[in-house]
Amino acid sequence: MTDIVETPPAYWLVIDLEATCCNDGQFPRDEMEIIEIGAVIADSKTFQPIDEFQTFVRPVRHLTLTDFCKELTGIEQANVDSAIGFTKAMARLTEWMAGYPDAIFCSWGEYDRRQFERDCAFHDVAWPFGNRHVNLKQRYTERFALKRGEGFGDALRKHNLTFEGRPHRGIDDARNIVRMLPIIFEQK
Ligand code: AMP
Ligand code: MG
Numbered sequence: 001m002t003d004i005v006e007t008p009p010a011y012w013l014v015i016d017l018e019a020t021c022c023n024d025g026q027f028p029r030d031e032m033e034i035i036e037i038g039a040v041i042a043d044s045k046t047f048q049p050i051d052e053f054q055t056f057v058r059p060v061r062h063l064t065l066t067d068f069c070k071e072l073t074g075i076e077q078a079n080v081d082s083a084i085g086f087t088k089a090m091a092r093l094t095e096w097m098a099g100y101p102d103a104i105f106c107s108w109g110e111y112d113r114r115q116f117e118r119d120c121a122f123h124d125v126a127w128p129f130g131n132r133h134v135n136l137k138q139r140y141t142e143r144f145a146l147k148r149g150e151g152f153g154d155a156l157r158k159h160n161l162t163f164e165g166r167p168h169r170g171i172d173d174a175r176n177i178v179r180m181l182p183i184i185f186e187q188k
Helices: 067-073 077-081 086-097 111-123 136-143 152-158 170-185
Strands: 011-019 034-043 049-056 104-107 133-135
Touching: 011 111, 011 170, 034 067, 034 077, 034 086, 034 111, 034 170, 049 086, 049 170, 086 111, 104 111, 133 136, 136 152, 136 170, 152 170
Parallel strands: 011 104, 104 133
Antiparallel strands: 011 034, 034 049
């Protein structure tokens, strides 16, 4: 996996995942599973969003969402109960991404990439993103020479942007991350 992007792609593919979680050690972190994929394609020159993909995903290990998870994400039990499984969700995502063949997968931090790696391994799904991933949090941290990484909400506020939608919903997180792209990448 490399973060080096020598030739900018035509598109950035911003993905934000939500996953099963708990706050009381009910299950280990490595048993978290994706329950929402939110993805936005943004033009790499204008930074404008041009297409979106969203799906809920039914987990297979911890089927009942914890109250903590439902409160954090706003995702309801019915959303995951009626959702497609991970393998089908990845097939749909891959089909949608095929319309943007040189898009590069980006996310705020390393969490989303790692969670995809875990779920792809568990479900034996081939890795669909090529070997490049851009950690936007790291790029942001470098650009502003910050001493340590900043939470996404703090980064938005610092640039006088207000979160639009619901924080910790995959599609809303992805849309708001796209709003930070010009701040991260635009040449001064
Ligand atoms: P986010 O993109 O920030 O909404 O986080 C992605 C996923 O990480 C969430 O769906 C949760 O599974 C997990 N997560 C985020 N924040 C917390 C937290 N404070 N405690 C436990 N898990 C969390
Ligand atoms: Mg999120």
